Amino acid sequence: MEIGIDTGGTFTDFICRAEGEPERILKVPSTPDDPSRAVLEGLDRILHMMGGAPNRVARIVHGTTVATNAVLERKGACTGLLTTTGFRDVLEIGRQLRTAIYDLELDPETPVFLSPGARRAEVRERIAATGEVVVPLDEGSVVEAAERLLEEGVEAVAVCFLFSFLNPIHELRTREILESRYPDLTVSLSCEVDPAFREYERTVVTAFDAYIKPVLSHYLHRMSRQLTRGGVDAPLQIMQSRGGISAAETAAQRPVRLFLSGPAAGVIGGGQTGHGAGFEDLITLDMGGTSCDIALITAGAPLVRAEGRIAGYSVRVPMVDVNAIGAGGGSIAWLDAAGGLRVGPHSAGADPGPACYARGGEDVTVTDASLALGYLDPDYFADGALTLDVERARTAIETKVATPMGLTIEQAALGIHRVVNAQMAEGMRLVSIRQGFDPRDFALVALGGAGPLHAGLLAEELGMGEIIVPRHPGVLSAAGLLAAPIEHEVSVGFPIDLDATTIDAISAALGRLDARCEALMANEAASPGAVQVTYAADVCYVGQSHYLEVRVDLHERDPIRGIYHRFIEAHDHVFGYSTESPIRVVNLRSVHRLGGVGTVEQAKTIELDTTPIKTYREVILDDASRPVRVPIYDRGQMAEGSRLEGPAVIEQADSTTVLLPGWSAEVIAGGHLIFTKRD
Numbered sequence: 088m089e090i091g092i093d094t095g096g097t098f099t100d101f102i103c104r105a106e107g108e109p110e111r112i113l114k115v116p117s118t119p120d121d122p123s124r125a126v127l128e129g130l131d132r133i134l135h136m137m138g139g140a141p142n143r144v145a146r147i148v149h150g151t152t153v154a155t156n157a158v159l160e161r162k163g164a165c166t167g168l169l170t171t172t173g174f175r176d177v178l179e180i181g182r183q184l185r186t187a188i189y190d191l192e193l194d195p196e197t198p199v200f201l202s203p204g205a206r207r208a209e210v211r212e213r214i215a216a217t218g219e220v221v222v223p224l225d226e227g228s229v230v231e232a233a234e235r236l237l238e239e240g241v242e243a244v245a246v247c248f249l250f251s252f253l254n255p256i257h258e259l260r261t262r263e264i265l266e267s268r269y270p271d272l273t274v275s276l277s278c279e280v281d282p283a284f285r286e287y288e289r290t291v292v293t294a295f296d297a298y299i300k301p302v303l304s305h306y307l308h309r310m311s312r313q314l315t316r317g318g319v320d321a322p323l324q325i326m327q328s329r330g331g332i333s334a335a336e337t338a339a340q341r342p343v344r345l346f347l348s349g350p351a352a353g354v355i356g357g358g359q360t361g362h363g364a365g366f367e368d369l370i371t372l373d374m375g376g377t378s379c380d381i382a383l384i385t386a387g388a389p390l391v392r393a394e395g396r397i398a399g400y401s402v403r404v405p406m407v408d409v410n411a412i413g414a415g416g417g418s419i420a421w422l423d424a425a426g427g428l429r430v431g432p433h434s435a436g437a438d439p440g441p442a443c444y445a446r447g448g449e450d451v452t453v454t455d456a457s458l459a460l461g462y463l464d465p466d467y468f469a470d471g472a473l474t475l476d477v478e479r480a481r482t483a484i485e486t487k488v489a490t491p492m493g494l495t496i497e498q499a500a501l502g503i504h505r506v507v508n509a510q511m512a513e514g515m516r517l518v519s520i521r522q523g524f525d526p527r528d529f530a531l532v533a534l535g536g537a538g539p540l541h542a543g544l545l546a547e548e549l550g551m552g553e554i555i556v557p558r559h560p561g562v563l564s565a566a567g568l569l570a571a572p573i574e575h576e577v578s579v580g581f582p583i584d585l586d587a588t589t590i591d592a593i594s595a596a597l598g599r600l601d602a603r604c605e606a607l608m609a610n611e612a613a614s615p616g617a618v619q620v621t622y623a624a625d626v627c628y629v630g631q632s633h634y635l636e637v638r639v640d641l642h643e644r645d646p647i648r649g650i651y652h653r654f655i656e657a658h659d660h661v662f663g664y665s666t667e668s669p670i671r672v673v674n675l676r677s678v679h680r681l682g683g684v685g686t687v688e689q690a691k692t693i694e695l696d697t698t699p700i701k702t703y704r705e706v707i708l709d710d711a712s713r714p715v716r717v718p719i720y721d722r723g724q725m726a727e728g729s730r731l732e733g734p735a736v737i738e739q740a741d742s743t744t745v746l747l748p749g750w751s752a753e754v755i756a757g758g759h760l761i762f763t764k765r766d
Contacts, residue, residue: 331574
């Protein structure tokens with residue numbers, strides 16, 4: 088058996104597959120206070136569904152929000168920072184960029200909370216910009232600085248010395264000193280976390296790594312122990328932010344690479360679903376209970392950016408380019424000071440959840456509005472795991488939104504949907520139009536528990552003509568975990584003008600990176616011959632401050648010229664212009680991948696004589712005063728080749744889909760639904 092487990096803000100999703108057996112899916116409420124409780128509870132339940140026998144589990148792949156939540160909730164380790172003498176305030180100074188210069192009260196725009204001034208110390212040492220040692224490491228100052236940080240209660244230390252990415256000797260020796268004298272202290276080195284130029288960015292990502300490392304290590308080690316106690320003797324693998332998976336032990340060593348772990352799995356799942364349906368250019372819309380994650384896939388590959396944002400701070404970690412917005416089923420609807428209707432970014436989460444959960448929540452959410460509009464069956468939500476209270480939802484809408492705005496309950500519910508849809512449409516424009524792509528050339532993949540419910544209106548808003556609803560959209564992120572390749576990526580600073588280097592120098596540097604990737608891949612028990620290796624370089628114009636990643640092909644006739652021309656093309660696409668000016672290499676990167684499958688879901692052929700229509704229900708589509716009686720389809724009873732015309736509602740255990748008037752749907756091979764806009 089293979090099991091994928093994706094932890095979300097509201098639900099934790101499971102999918103289990105075994106050869107020759109039907110796959111099983113499960114959604115259980117998340118437990119934000121301790122995410123492992125929901126994971127272990129769901130694992131017990133899905134193993135029971137598969138007939139027990141935990142020794143049959145071959146692997147478990149997990150997408151976790153622990154790293155992200157530790158930052159969002161400020162629950163990371165008490166972290167100290169060691170820097171070269173004179174550079175202790177780099178973390179606080181930042182780049183002097185200000186996004187809110189007219190506010191009367193300015194909040195820090197650098198993550199000073201990671202290591203405030205009292206928890207930053209200097210060490211006497213200096214590496215030159217050429218990588219030569221200018222001032223040898225003063226080991227006494229390392230001990231002195233560490234003692235002072237320990238007095239401040241530090242549990243983890245980030246070490247970021249000047250130009251250590253060119254010569255890491257001082258950072259490596261500092262770790263040896265710290266680990267020998269203070270074995271319980273967690274240490275992160277910038278030469279390993281982010282060996283690239285730009286002192287501030289390197290300091291930030293190293294500090295984040297140290298901040299979350301004890302939390303994540305504790306979580307993964309506890310998970311592994313509990314799995315072993317439960318009789319599961321299978322490797323635990325973790326999804327990384329680039330869209331590949333790694334062994335839990337490796338992930339614990341590089342925790343900063345786990346930001347956006349869950350959303351990355353959704354993008355991988357969406358891309359594989361689109362590929363199986365015959366589409367290579369896609370926009371994925373993953374709307375869960377807490378947030379909506381939007382990404383663009385072109386030519387079958389998701390866009391990967393070199394830098395992401397966590398809690399409003401830029402973090403230089405390779406991530407699948409996901410635009411995450413606070414628009415989920417649990418997003419709270421509220422009125423601003425001017426009486427205008429807003430939705431999110433705050434969420435009711437899993438506990439207490441929306442008002443309709445009847446768990447003490449009183450805030451109005453998108454799910455409450457969906458229930459009031461007739462889209463959801465109160466007795467068939469999350470496969471019956473929850474029974475929704477319609478009256479509580481209507482009362483909350485009436486009290487919090489409808490009465491203050493002078494609207495009916497139905498008008499208020501429809502307004503909540505329009506506001507949240509407008510926010511998601513803008514998020515889709517951000518990943519497409521603002522990056523030079525026309526969304527009309529893409530198909531929309533709707534996933535997450537709430538994505539298929541909103542996809543039709545969003546496609547109409549952006550002029551998109553096709554929608555793909557996966558067979559199990561509500562757990563597609565969990566399915567994406569099983570489809571993702573094992574991947575290891577290592578980079579190194581390589582600052583030199585392109586015309587001043589040689590392909591031999593580049594090949595030698597990439598060879599050293601390959602050796603490090605091979606060591607990481609060896610932990611996965613991978614066969615070297617089956618690993619796919621790709622190379623890339625971060626390149627910019629000489630004198631330019633920001634760079635673009637371009638592919639490096641060592642086997643083409645003139646690799647140097649290939650790097651140059653690919654950069655010119657990329658610069659023209661991203662910025663709208665290019666010149667024939669000299670360019671400079673900044674970093675080199677090696678990526679090793681193993682495995683990954685061509686489809687995320689097993690094919691399923693249904694041959695039934697019964698009608699897939701369960702019942703009929705009145706729903707409100709675009710006019711609150713005119714409910715429409717529509718058929719309610721049971722997706723589990725829809726055979727391959729089935730066709731239907733909108734309007735209709737399609738229900739299944741993990742999600743609900745709304746098919747709008749003017750659209751038709753067909754069930755294709757694998758059980759996916761393809762929606763097409765009728766002319």
